[in-house]
Amino acid sequence: MALPKLNLVITLFFLQVLITSHTSVQAAPSNSNVFREYIGAEFKNVKFSDVPINPNVEFHFLLSFAIDYDTSGSSPTNGNFNVFWDSANLGASQVSAIKKRHSNVNVGLSLGGDTVNGAFAYFNPSSIDSWVSHAVSSLTSIIKQYNLDGIDIDYEHFKSDPNTFSECIGRLIKTLKNNGVIKFASIAPFADAEVQSHYLALWKSYGHLIDYVNFQFYAYPKGTTVSQFIDYFKTQSSNYNGGKVLVSFGTDGSGGLSPENGFFTACKMLKSEQNLHGIFIWSADDSKKNGFRYEKQSQDVLAISH
Incomplete structure (x- = not known):
């Protein structure tokens, strides 16, 4: 009499295996055509309209930066954010204009950054509840404006x-x-022990709410090789398991793997493995000097049958 019940258990077990296998296939890595660019931090009079935009990519400008410091940049404000990007050239009317002109463009803002008025921009909350309350209110106002x-x-x-x-x-x-x-x-960590400890704690608890990991691969040493870059990518993909880790380079002469030394070779290798989730550049302000040639090249790589 127990045999039919045993057969049912075995059948249910194999069904579960099949469902789990199917789910893992569905969750397999895949290429993406997301291109992102930071803009506005260096105050070099760069406009959205200066940057070439390929209609076949998902394009994100990231305004740099909104910081929870007072408008003079001298004191932290416990979550009350102010605009510190080049709002004269990158204001509300310019945001609306570039989005109207290009249906594939989204514009976001980046929080924090490295420095404010030459000093480190610290994350410095008085308490969790008060910081969140102030941040939600001030950022909602800026985002809507x-x-x-x-x-x-x-x-x-x-x-x-x-x-x-x-x-x-x-x-x-x-x-x-x-x-x-x-x-x-999105989040923008880099390979520093203190930085990673904070972002990995965030990822562990709230990673399901984070759409992109803008990993700062240009924070690795200058002269990074293609093989080293691929290893770095694998390491960070493991750290931010399940996340869309975007590859990156800087046009400010910073470190990492530069376009001249094989960045796009690495991109094509990752793309062949279905692991090119997108590219981002720091930053449009610095790219102006080379005519945005690498923005064009990055988007070309992403646009081809992603």
Whole structure:
């Protein structure tokens, strides 16, 4: 009498295996045509319209930066954000104009950054609840004023423990998404122990709310080779398991793997493995001097049958 029940258990087991296998196939890596560019931090009079935009990519401008410091940049404000990008050239009317002209363009803002008025821009909350409350209010106001689509988290210096950072940023992203204020959220870590401890804590608790990992591969040493770059990519893809880790380079002469030394070779290798989730560049301000040649090349790589 127990035999039919045993057969049923075995059948259910194999069905579960099949479902699990199918799910893992569905979740397999895939290429993406997302191109992202930071803009506005260097105040070099770069306009959205200066940057070439390929209609066959998903293009994100990231305004750099909104910082929770007072307008003089001298004191932290516990989540009350102010605009520190070049708003004269990258204002609300310019955002609306570039989005109207190019239906594939989204514009987000990046939070934090490296410095403010020459000093480190610290993540420095008084408490989780107060920081989140202030941040949701001030950022909602800025995002609506500028008609923005998402946020990027680029804090690089901390006066908080990783758990506080995780809870503040995670709750901020969750609230803004739940309120319909943003469509996407990304993080911009790099290979530094303190930085990684904060972002990996955030990823562990709130990674399901984060759409892109703008990993700063240009923070690796200058002269990085193609094989080293691929190894770095694999390491960070493992750290941010399940995330869309975007590859990157800087046009400011910083480190990492440069276009001249094989960046696009590495991209094509990753693309052949279905691991090219997108490319981002730091930054449009610095690219102006070379006529945005690498922006064009990056988008060409992404646009070809992604």
